[in-house]
Amino acid sequence: MDLVETWREELRFAPGRVTRALLAAAVAFSIALPFLGQPAWIVRGTLVAITAIGVMGQNLLVGYAGQVSFGQAGFLAIGAYAFAHLQGLPWLLALLGAGLVSALAGVVVGFPSLRLKGPYLAIATLGFGIAAYQLLANVPALSGGRMGLAVQRPSLLSLYWTDVALLGVFALATTNLISSYAGRALMAVRDSEIAAESMGVNLTRTKLLAFAISSFYTGVHGALFAQFLGHLEPELFNVSEVLTQFVAITVGGLASVEGSIFGAAFVVLLPVIFGGLRWAVPVFFGASILAVLIFEPGGLAGALRKARLYLEQWPFR
Amino acid sequence: MSLSFGGIRALRGVSLAVREGETLAVIGPNGSGKTSLFNCISGAYQPGAGDISFDGASLLRLSPDRVARRGIARTFQNLRLFLGMPVMENLLVGRHLHFRRNLLSAALRLRREEIRHRDRCEEIIEFLDLEPYRKLRAGDCPYGVQKRVELGRALALEPRLLLLDEPASGLTGEEKEEVAYWLHEVRGRFGVTLVFVEHDLRFASRLAARMIALDRGEKIAEGTPEEVQRRPEVERAYLGDAA
Ligand SMILES: Nc1ncnc2c1ncn2[C@@H]1O[C@H](COP(=O)(O)OP(=O)(O)O)[C@@H](O)[C@H]1O
Ligand SMILES: [Mg+2]
Numbered sequence: 001m002d003l004v005e006t007w008r009e010e011l012r013f014a015p016g017r018v019t020r021a022l023l024a025a026a027v028a029f030s031i032a033l034p035f036l037g038q039p040a041w042i043v044r045g046t047l048v049a050i051t052a053i054g055v056m057g058q059n060l061l062v063g064y065a066g067q068v069s070f071g072q073a074g075f076l077a078i079g080a081y082a083f084a085h086l087q088g089l090p091w092l093l094a095l096l097g098a099g100l101v102s103a104l105a106g107v108v109v110g111f112p113s114l115r116l117k118g119p120y121l122a123i124a125t126l127g128f129g130i131a132a133y134q135l136l137a138n139v140p141a142l143s144g145g146r147m148g149l150a151v152q153r154p155s156l157l158s159l160y161w162t163d164v165a166l167l168g169v170f171a172l173a174t175t176n177l178i179s180s181y182a183g184r185a186l187m188a189v190r191d192s193e194i195a196a197e198s199m200g201v202n203l204t205r206t207k208l209l210a211f212a213i214s215s216f217y218t219g220v221h222g223a224l225f226a227q228f229l230g231h232l233e234p235e236l237f238n239v240s241e242v243l244t245q246f247v248a249i250t251v252g253g254l255a256s257v258e259g260s261i262f263g264a265a266f267v268v269l270l271p272v273i274f275g276g277l278r279w280a281v282p283v284f285f286g287a288s289i290l291a292v293l294i295f296e297p298g299g300l301a302g303a304l305r306k307a308r309l310y311l312e313q314w315p316f317r
Numbered sequence: 318m319s320l321s322f323g324g325i326r327a328l329r330g331v332s333l334a335v336r337e338g339e340t341l342a343v344i345g346p347n348g349s350g351k352t353s354l355f356n357c358i359s360g361a362y363q364p365g366a367g368d369i370s371f372d373g374a375s376l377l378r379l380s381p382d383r384v385a386r387r388g389i390a391r392t393f394q395n396l397r398l399f400l401g402m403p404v405m406e407n408l409l410v411g412r413h414l415h416f417r418r419n420l421l422s423a424a425l426r427l428r429r430e431e432i433r434h435r436d437r438c439e440e441i442i443e444f445l446d447l448e449p450y451r452k453l454r455a456g457d458c459p460y461g462v463q464k465r466v467e468l469g470r471a472l473a474l475e476p477r478l479l480l481l482d483e484p485a486s487g488l489t490g491e492e493k494e495e496v497a498y499w500l501h502e503v504r505g506r507f508g509v510t511l512v513f514v515e516h517d518l519r520f521a522s523r524l525a526a527r528m529i530a531l532d533r534g535e536k537i538a539e540g541t542p543e544e545v546q547r548r549p550e551v552e553r554a555y556l557g558d559a560a
Contacts, residue, residue: 010405010452011428011435173424180423180431181409181416188399188410195397197381198359198390199474200414255401 013175018308030164034157042160044268049163050224052264053170055248056257057217062246063255064178065210066190067113071125072245074109074132075215077237078102079222081142084149084232095223102219103212105132110211114204129239137234144232153230163224167261170217174257177213186210187255240282247285251292253301262300318367320353320534327353328364329534335478340504340511342521344545345531346554351514352394354531355480359391360384371478386414390476392467394483394514400456404447404466407455408438411473441469444506445499461492468499472507479503481513485520493520500524518546518555530554 014020033045054076061067083098112124136143143149153159177183185206188196197203226232244267252263266288271281296303320328328350335341343351356362358369360381369376376384390411399407412434442451445465450458455466464484471479484500485493497520504511515521521528522542530538530545532554538545545551 011431013426176426177420177424180426181413181418182420182423184402184406184410185413187402187406188413191399191401192397194361194381195393195399196410198361198385198397199410199470200382200385201410202382203380 011179016308016312018311022304022308027168034160039156042156044272046156046160046163046228048261048265048268049160049167050221050228051248051268052167052261053224054218054221055245055252055264056170056174056260057214057221058245059249059252059255059257059260059263060174060178060186060217061210061214063249063253063259064183064190065186065207065214067110067207067210068118068122069109069113069125069211069214070122070239070242071106071109071128071132071215072218073237073239073241074129075102075106075218076222076225076241077132077136077234078105078215079219080226080232080237081136081149081222082219083223083226084144084151085142087152095220098223099216099219102222103216106211106213106215106218107208109215110208113207113211126239126242129242133234133237133239136237143234148231148233151226151230151232153227159228163228166220166224170220171257171261174260178257182209243282243285247289249299250289251299253299254297256299256301258304259299259301262304266300318354318357318364318369320350320357320362320364326534328357330367331531331534331536332367333529333536333539335510335512337477337510338508339527340513340525342525342528342542343512343514343531344516344518344521344528344551345537348533349531349554350534351531352482353534355391355482355512355514358384359389359480382414385474385476388475388477389480390471390474390478391480392464392471392482392484394486396460396463396467398455398463398467398470400454402455403452404455404458404462405435405438405442405451407466407470408441408473409434411470412437414474437475438469438473441472444472444502445469461488464488464492464496465499468496468503472503472509475507476509478510478512481511483514483516485515485517493517497523518542522546 014023034042054072058072061069079098079102082101083094086094086097089097109125109128113121116124185196185201188199188201189203189206193203248263248267249260251266252261253259270284271278274281274284292299298305318328318332319326319330331350331354343354345351353362357364358376360376360379360383363378371387371389376387399410415434416430442448445468447462447465447469450462455463458466468484485496488496500511501524503509525542528540528542528545529536530551532550537550537554538548
């Protein structure tokens with residue numbers, strides 16, 4: 001039995017025996033993966049880690065703060081190109097810079113959220129994504145023209161280790177953030193704007209903060225993706241990226257950190273499984289969203305949560 | 318103060334004063350403007366004319382979060398809980414404005430402040446008998462419990478003025494008794510000034526030493542519960558409502 005005994009226990013990171021065991025297993029797996037001698041899986045692991053950071057950001061905005069945004073492709077592109085242009089700086093600074101430029105764009109894109117809700121906000125942010133894409137496709141000084149931009153690419157192994165470590169840092173920071181006053185403010189705004197305001201939560205600040213944090217994550221995702229590819233061209237960031245992110249947060253689990261990682265793994269690995277049947281992937285994406293909405297609205301994370309509760313109370317139930 | 322929605326005049330020159338530490342009941346039939354009055358005070362609506370002052374400063378044109386920061390908390394007639402969050406977290410949002418906001422320490426999990434605020438919420442949980450529900454999502458709690466959570470959330474803010482919109486509506490007789498008891502305790506323990514809307518005249522007169530009655534956006538009576546209930550306008554308004 002490992003029921004939470006005092007409320008202070010609730011404040012601990014990863015409370016509960018099963019959770020801690022799963023966490024340890026995930027860490028062990030990430031460390032072991034490169035030693036399996038399968039370069040293809042190192043590539044996939046790296047992609048999952050990179051993608052998971054962006055999905056986590058999108059989940060903060062959609063799952064936690066309840067702001068439906070379709071601007072992800074734009075933030076991805078901004079992060080990637082900012083990183084490419086900042087390559088003269090030390091790596092970490094360039095990465096931070098890419099995130100911050102994207103966060104700034106996020107604040108600007110967030111302004112419509114102060115007036116618009118649901119589908120209207122989605123359309124406004126989608127417009128931004130398309131505009132960012134057009135800008136990059138048509139301004140050679142930004143995009144490097146038809147040649148694109150070259151980005152320095154480290155060895156596969158060092159990419160894997162840095163990206164997995166970064167995912168760890170982001171996952172930890174996100175978990176902390178959402179269990180703090182700031183995360184509660186996001187969720188309060190999602191659940192009832194008027195009640196949140198009446199409790200002293202500033203709507204403007206909270207929504208813009210959600211956009212800023214979320215696009216910071218997505219900007220970092222874009223930067224790491226640029227580094228992973230070693231080369232950038234505008235066609236990389238089209239609107240289908242938005243769909244992929246939505247599949248990831250829905251299938252992985254809305255408002256869940258581990259769900260964001262599951263969702264990223266889902267969208268990265270599914271095309272691998274389909275192999276020759278690549279055309280079927282979008283169809284399967286659509287079907288999986290439907291299946292989640294019908295059978296387990298909490299997504300993979302929700303299913304895991306139920307399993308974990310069952311295990312933690314076993315054999316008492 | 319006055320408030321209109323298009324052609325509907327929800328409040329017509331209603332004027333009232335609340336003294337520090339007192340309990341005031343606002344009564345009146347459905348649609349008489351009681352909720353609108355609360356919405357004006359709490360900043361959800363802006364009155365078209367008039368003034369609202371609290372502690373010597375005007376509340377006009379303040380957004381609801383700024384009003385909350387002045388020390389005014391409210392509940393809603395049709396519950397506005399954070400349904401996806403556990404009960405405890407609902408209360409913690411009530412303490413939002415007491416947090417020294419610092420994103421970096423939040424991301425680094427520096428928890429000294431958090432623990433202090435949780436202690437306060439813990440007291441409220443105990444006070445309102447919410448212990449069995451603390452980890453349950455607010456949306457999964459029964460109605461009576463949800464009403465209590467909303468009261469607790471407002472108390473967590475440590476307001477100086479508490480506005481309760483129909484705190485006993487939809488509750489069973491027994492639950493109403495409990496609410497009356499808690500409100501009585503709240504005044505003693507938290508020393509808060511209380512203004513509440515209530516349909517049930519008997520319930521209202523048990524708690525409040527003073528009442529105002531609204532009808533169709535106008536104040537039709539004010540005074541002790543006995544005085545107000547004896548006024549023919551009040552009787553007419555209530556009979557009209559029943560008919
Ligand atoms: N947001 C709104 N839009 C339009 N009319 C409203 C709105 N809020 C209240 N009203 C109208 O104002 C009048 C007073 O309503 P309300 O204050 O809710 O009454 P009470 O709380 O006393 O039942 C009613 O006629 C109602 O229809
Ligand atoms: Mg009302």
